Amino acid sequence: MGSNISPLWSDYLKRVIMDLAIALDSNAVPLHRQLYEELRQAILSGRLAPKERIPSTRSLSKSLGISRTTVTQSYEQLLSEGYIQTIVGCGTFVCDQLPDLMLRSTPVESQQKIVRPLCQLSKYGIGLSQTDVSLMREPDTAISFRYGRPAFDKFPMQLWRKLLLSHCRKGSSWLDYATDPQGHRPLREAIARYLSRSRAVQCDPDSVIMTNGSQQALYMVMRLLIDPGDAIAIEDPGYLSGRRIFLSQGAKLLPIGVDESGLLVKDLADTTEPIKLVYVTPSHQFPTGAILSLPRRLELLSWAHSTGAMIIEDDYDSEYRYGDRPIPALQGLDKSDSVLYIGTFSKVLFPSLRIGYLVLPQNLVSIFTRAKWLSDRQLPLLEQYILTDFIEEGHLERHLRRMRSHYDQCRSVLVQALKAHFGEQATILGEKAGIHLMVRLYTSFSDEEIIHRAAKVGVGMMSAQPHYLKAHRPGEFIFGYSELTFSQIEEGISRLAEVLK
Ligand SMILES: Cc1ncc(COP(=O)(O)O)c(C=O)c1O
Structure with a gap:
């Protein structure tokens, strides 16, 4: 009997049998030969283990939609070569002892897979391969002074669950692709109001782009504004993950010192090299905790205005300010569209939420929106819906x-x-x-x-x-x-x- 393939998948057949993907191409060499090769490879690579039962010819032919004769032909060849054995009344199994020939061929075959030539990396790929991205070792002692996370046991779980369930009950619109890569508009409106109220950020919903945390915001800045060799001034000490993003792009990093009033703006201004961008954490310098003084803020903005450099303001945890009145964001003082403002909910709510935002000068919004659409389309909608309610109903504050x-x-x-x-x-x-x-x-x-x-x-x-x-x-x-x-x-x-x- 010849092969008898359903027209629905006459070009390409793929079925998972016992967790084993078997791919058959009806246009290529005879099907019994292909099936034999697929099973043989599965046995040699260990995907089918010694003594493991394989399906009967009847069930395999049914699930693959091919004739039983085709399957029988393949099995007979595997039997004759000692890959499988049939135990009367029990079924067909992978042989326990594989012939020497097969055992010898195993390393060669797997080697061939590993030693495939690597394709040439892009300049960015090469830069990235040379950048240290290792995780920082965190202590796992009984008392750990590790940093960077809020108190998870104080998270309002019940409330979050209630909001989540209410959106699941309301409908399924959040399952769909979003039409707006900038982010759910009601959330951007809520964030814009929150930022102008609590951080004196000048913003409207149209200048906000929702990002996968601050990390993606910084990554997008790097992709869109920085070329290899561009000089970027960074605080020293400063946020390691930010520095790594710039390094991976081949940027030239200019470390600028920090004292108890924040970045030494004078040192920045004294630099002779043209600087494309300066990355700062003015409201709570990471890691020293200094707050950039007002005179230095004005000095920094004036320097950026006169040199054309852009400022990235990373406002990662300034919601937590004790005692004194909150110090307004640097962006709020900017009169020359020099500041890209970045915020995150990682410290305020929880880091796996992966919701942050960029507040951009108007002329950068469309290019960042394009980049967002091409890189990951959008943030998950359900979390954006929940967060919108969380802010709008006053829970955030x-x-x-x-x-x-x-x-x-x-x-x-x-x-x-x-x-x-x-x-x-x-x-x-x-x-x-x-x-x-x-x-x-x-x-x-x-x-x-x-x-x-x-x-x-x-x-x-x-x-x-x-x-x-x-x-x-x-x-x-x-x-x-x-x-x-x-x-x-x-x-x-x-x-x-x-x-x-
Ligand atoms: C300076 C700084 N920026 C941003 C973040 C947060 O990044 P994300 O929003 O990607 O979680 C951190 C986290 O530790 C940080 O220290």
């Missing part, structure tokens, strides 16, 4: 008020503990803001030794060193406090002081 008060207390506990246990041996850097604190410890130990000693008593420490491009000062550590209880903070600092005596 309520949540922020609660968390501000909680983190303020955590911070005070940490500061008190450091003062009590270290006294003059520790300097607390930065202003009363954010969810981490940078501390300079004066000890006779190296950073590695401090981390090692702390770990031995169950305390996790993270050095500020990776965030420096130029020489860093030893003894500087970043203490995240948002995930710890008050007593854990006290206990952690007490143990640390003990082992550093």
Whole structure:
């Protein structure tokens, strides 16, 4: 009997049998030969394990839509070569002992797959392959001062679940492609109102583009505004992930120092090299915690205006400001369309939400929108719907008020503990803001030794060193406090002081 293939898939057949994808091409060599090869490869590569049962000729012919004779022919060949065996009354199985010939051919075949020549990478691909993108090692000790995350146990889960369910019940529109790559318009409206109210950002919904966190916003800036060799000024120390994005594009990084009033704008202005872009965290310098003073903000904006450089303002956690009135965003002072403002919900809500935003000068909106559409179409709609309600119904600002008060207390506990246990041996850097604190410890130990000693008593420490491009000062550590209880903070600092005596 010849092959008898359903016209529906006469060109290409693909079926999964026992988790095994079998592809048959009806236009190529005889089907029984193809099936034989597919099964043989599956046995040699281990996808079909020794002693594993394979389907009967009847069921395989049915599921593949080919004649039983075709399947029988393939099986007979596999039987004759010792790949499979039939046990009367039980079925057909992969042989336990494969012939020497096959065993010898296995490494050669798998080698052939691995040694396929690599295609030539693009310039960007090469730059990326040379950029360190390794994850920073985070301590997994009982008390870990790791930083960068909000307190997950304080997240309003019930409320979020309620909003989620209500959108699932309402309908299925969120399953579809979005028509607007800039992001769900009601969400952009809510964010625009929130930003002008709480951060004095000049923006309307049309200048907002929703992004997959700050990370994608920075990535898009790099793709659209930076060519290899362009000079980018960065804070030193500064945000490592931002620096890596620029490096992967082959940008030339100019590290500019930071003091207790933020970026040393004078050093920036003294640079002779033409600078395309400067990346800053003015409201809570990462990681030192300094706030860029008003005179320096004005100086920076005036420098950008006169040189034509663009400023990226990364406003990643300025919602958390304790005590004083919030300092308005740099973008709010800009009169020359020099600032690209980036915000995120990673610290305010949770990082896996992956919702951030860019507020752009009007003339950049359309190109960023195009890039967004071509790169990933849109952000997931369901999360955007939920977040819109969360902001519009006032939950965001309520949540922020609660968390501000909680983190303020955590911070005070940490500061008190450091003062009590270290006294003059520790300097607390930065202003009363954010969810981490940078501390300079004066000890006779190296950073590695401090981390090692702390770990031995169950305390996790993270050095500020990776965030420096130029020489860093030893003894500087970043203490995240948002995930710890008050007593854990006290206990952690007490143990640390003990082992550093
Ligand atoms: C300076 C800075 N920017 C941005 C982010 C957040 O990035 P994302 O929104 O991609 O989670 C962080 C996170 O630690 C950060 O420290």
